[in-house]
Amino acid sequence: xxxxxxxxxxxxxxxxxxxxxxxxxxxxxxxxxxxxxxxxxxxxxxxxxxxxxxxxxxxxxxxxxxxxxxxxxxxxxxxxxxxxxxxxxxxxxxxxxxxxxxxxxxxxxxxxxxxxxxxxxxxxxxxxxxxxxxxxxxxxxxxxxxxxxxxxxxxxxxxxxxxxxxxxxxxxxxxxxxxxxxxxxxxxxxxxxxxxxxxxxxxxxxxxxxxxxxxxxxxxxxxxxxxxxxxxxxxxxxxxxxxxxxxxxxxxxxxxxxxxxxxxxxxxxxxxxxxxxxxxxxxxxxxxxxxxxxxxxxxxxxxxxxxxxxxxxxxxxxxxxxxxxxxxxxxxxxxxxxxxxxxxx
Amino acid sequence: xxxxxxxxxxxxxxxxxxxxxxxxxxxxxxxxxxxxxxxxxxxxxxxxxxxxxxxxxxxxxxxxxxxxxxxxxxxxxxxxxxxxxxxxxxxxxxxxxxxxxxxxxxxxxxxxxxxxxxxxxxxxxxxxxxxx
Numbered sequence: 001x002x003x004x005x006x007x008x009x010x011x012x013x014x015x016x017x018x019x020x021x022x023x024x025x026x027x028x029x030x031x032x033x034x035x036x037x038x039x040x041x042x043x044x045x046x047x048x049x050x051x052x053x054x055x056x057x058x059x060x061x062x063x064x065x066x067x068x069x070x071x072x073x074x075x076x077x078x079x080x081x082x083x084x085x086x087x088x089x090x091x092x093x094x095x096x097x098x099x100x101x102x103x104x105x106x107x108x109x110x111x112x113x114x115x116x117x118x119x120x121x122x123x124x125x126x127x128x129x130x131x132x133x134x135x136x137x138x139x140x141x142x143x144x145x146x147x148x149x150x151x152x153x154x155x156x157x158x159x160x161x162x163x164x165x166x167x168x169x170x171x172x173x174x175x176x177x178x179x180x181x182x183x184x185x186x187x188x189x190x191x192x193x194x195x196x197x198x199x200x201x202x203x204x205x206x207x208x209x210x211x212x213x214x215x216x217x218x219x220x221x222x223x224x225x226x227x228x229x230x231x232x233x234x235x236x237x238x239x240x241x242x243x244x245x246x247x248x249x250x251x252x253x254x255x256x257x258x259x260x261x262x263x264x265x266x267x268x269x270x271x272x273x274x275x276x277x278x279x280x281x282x283x284x285x286x287x288x289x290x291x292x293x294x295x296x297x298x299x300x301x302x303x304x305x306x307x308x309x310x311x312x313x314x315x316x317x318x319x320x321x322x323x324x325x326x327x328x329x330x331x332x333x334x335x336x337x338x339x340x341x342x343x344x345x
Numbered sequence: 346x347x348x349x350x351x352x353x354x355x356x357x358x359x360x361x362x363x364x365x366x367x368x369x370x371x372x373x374x375x376x377x378x379x380x381x382x383x384x385x386x387x388x389x390x391x392x393x394x395x396x397x398x399x400x401x402x403x404x405x406x407x408x409x410x411x412x413x414x415x416x417x418x419x420x421x422x423x424x425x426x427x428x429x430x431x432x433x434x435x436x437x438x439x440x441x442x443x444x445x446x447x448x449x450x451x452x453x454x455x456x457x458x459x460x461x462x463x464x465x466x467x468x469x470x471x472x473x474x475x476x477x
Contacts, residue, residue, distance in 0.1 A: 014440045046439060047417045048456040052469065056455040084467055093469060097359040097455055099395075319477055329442045338417055 003127040004169025005162055005306075006068060006134065007315065009061030010278040011054050012158040012265055012324040015044040017336045019153050025333040026148050033153060038239025042156035042266025044331060045142045047339050051080040051159065052090045054140040054271075056097045058161035062136075063098060064318035066170075068163060073100040074132025075123055078108050079115025079139045079270045081188070081195075094138065104132075112186060113235055114296025115139065116160070116270045121176060121302060123164045134165040141269035146194035147342055154238050156266030160274035170312040171281065171290070174305040175222050179213035186297035197297075206299050207237065211245050214303035215293055222305055226250040230288040233259035233276040235295035237267050258283050259292075264325050277306075279321040286310040351468050358470040361396040361453055363432060372396075374432040398453030399476065400428040402445050405438065414459055426451055426473050440474040450476040 018041045020030030034040055045054070055078050063070065078091045091106035109115040109122075116139020123135025140159025145152035185206035188195035198206075211234055219225060226232070232251045234242040239262045246256040259276030261268075268275055273294040280290055290306040337343050356362060357375055365372045366380035366387045372394060373380075380387035405424035408415070415421065422438040422445055438445055439456060451473040458468045 014442070046456075048437075048439065048458070048472070050457060050467075052467075053455050053457060056469075060455070093359075096355060097469070099360060323477070 002169070002172050003124055003164060003166045004172035004309070005281075006165040006167060006169050007062045007066035007163045008278050008281055009058045009063070009065060009161045009318060010158070010275055010321040010324060011057035011061060011140075011160075012268075012275070012321070013043050013045045013049055013054070014328050015046060015339070016041040016265070016328040016330050017044050017333065018330060021330075021333050022153055036240070037153055038243070038263050039154055039266055040263055041328075041330070042154060043158055043268070043328070044336055044339055045157040049142065049157065050084040051078070051082050051140045051142055052084055052093050054142070054157065054159040055080075055090060055094045055138040055161065058138055058140060058159045059094060059098050059136060061318045062161045062163055065315045066163075067316070068134060068165075070099040071103065072133040073098075073136050073163065074104050075126050075135040076100060076104060076106040077119035077123060077135070077137045079111070079117070079119045079137070080108065080141050081110055081112055081115065081269055082141045082143055083108055094136075098136075100136065111300065112296035112298050113237070113267075113269045113272055114294040114300060114302055116274050117294035117302040117304070118296075120162060120164065120304070121178070124173065124176070127164050127166055133167070134163050137162050137164065139270035139272075139274040141271055143267065143269040144188075144194050147337070149194070151195070151197065154262070154267040156268050158265060158268035158275055159271040160278045162274070168311050169309060170315065171306050171308045174307055175218050176302065176304050177214050177218045177221065178300060178302045179210050179217070180300035181210070183210075183297075183299035185299055202237070202297065203241075206297060207235070207241055207295055208245055208248070210299055210301035211235065211293050211295050212249065214301040215249050215291065218291070218303045218305050224305070226255070228289055229255060229291045231258050231280045231284065231290045232256050233273050233280060233290070233292045235293065235301075236260060236262035236272045236276060239263040261321070261325055275321060279325070281308070281312070282320045282322065284308045284312060286312060348466050351466070359455065361398055361471050362393060363396060364391040364393050366390075367392055372428075372430045372432050374428065374434050394430070396428050396430050396432075398471075400426045400451055400473070402438070402447050402449045402451060403427040403433055404447060405445055424451075424473065437472045438474065439472050445475065452476045
């Protein structure tokens with residue numbers, strides 16, 4: 001039987017800071033920036049949260065949705081660009097916290113915002129090769145934005161977990177295609193607290209070029225057109241880019257909006273497309289076709305052509321993505337600066 | 346404090362794993378070598394159990410005078426949580442936007458407990474939040 005997604009889970013921290021609050025701090029035009037980026041607020045991790053705790057919560061939500069035997073998880077991959085340890089895997093803490101250790105392999109992956117989807121490809125290969133029964137993959141970040149940098153309006157926290165396997169999947173992959181080049185649009189050097197970026201260079205030659213390449217190639221290979229997909233998710237660095245690329249490639253705002261979370265929680269980096277897909281799966285019905293496309297700076301894009309199976313109706317209750325996206329507690333820039341350790345003590 | 350001392354308890358602290366006396370059925374967290382009621386009848390018979398992570402607030406305190414390591418979370422809530430399976434454990438309550446009250450249902454979450462230093466090991470474990 002064909003491998004696919006067996007279960008999935010999301011986690012979004014409960015604190016929020018409004019884009020206008022950030023703009024007020026730096027003397028910028030809040031309403032104009034918020035409108036321009038299509039971002040009202042972003043999620044902020046509590047002082048006791050990091051990409052490991054987010055990975056654990058997302059994975060436990062996946063196991064709530066479907067109580068698979070965690071000891072049958074043969075591989076655990078965590079994609080993140082904000083691991084709490086530079087050396088010591090996040091994946092081992094995660095694996096221990098869900099009871100998957102010790103008969104398994106594990107690794108942390110890094111590829112800017114698409115490390116998690118690269119992990120999905122690796123895990124899927126292992127499942128299909130018969131090397132593991134289940135593969136757990138997480139994309140999670142508590143992303144960093146330099147104070148006063150445009151990135152500060154969007155760099156947020158959250159994550160999504162997927163358990164892949166061949167045993168009664170709730171969604172299967174029709175095609176997967178990646179497009180990868182050496183494009184220096186965004187980077188963070190070792191030991192630096194904040195990333196640097198190429199400003200507008202992150203647009204045309206980076207985000208738009210790579211996503212266009214993967215999306216058009218998948219549709220060409222599958223013989224599909226945008227109308228064949230009920231939902232489309234494109235990586236969400238801000239609220240504007242996914243709608244713009246969607247329109248350019250022939251997708252309607254309705255197809256994109258279900259998975260578009262960035263206006264409410266910002267860009268969760270490695271969590272971005274993977275969290276958007278959890279919101280879509282929460283809403284999806286058997287037979288729905290989904291196009292999910294990640295983008296990671298540096299640069300590459302992974303496109304997944306997915307069909308939802310009848311088994312999605314057999315899942316148990318777990319906190320939905322929108323339940324976690326909505327609400328939250330607004331905090332001031334001062335509290336945000338304290339939580340994110342931007343104040344030198 | 347030594348790395349090994351915390352590492353030894355990671356499994357039970359990450360997953361809220363305790364045990365139960367097969368004679369009187371009483372559950373314990375952290376796990377005990379023997380049942381304090383049934384003594385030798387329980388030797389070698391204690392059964393490991395994983396708690397559901399669900400419980401309710403038995404009592405709590407708002408902490409305003411926080412130790413240095415926790416000053417960034419001030420004020421925060423420490424509570425005695427009575428697990429559905431019986432044991433009462435001390436834990437921090439997080440994400441309680443509207444505060445807590447005695448009897449309120451809570452559920453376990455996985456959080457950072459403490460960092461030894463910027464270079465040191467990070468300890469993770471259970472805290473609780475109001476149940477959805």
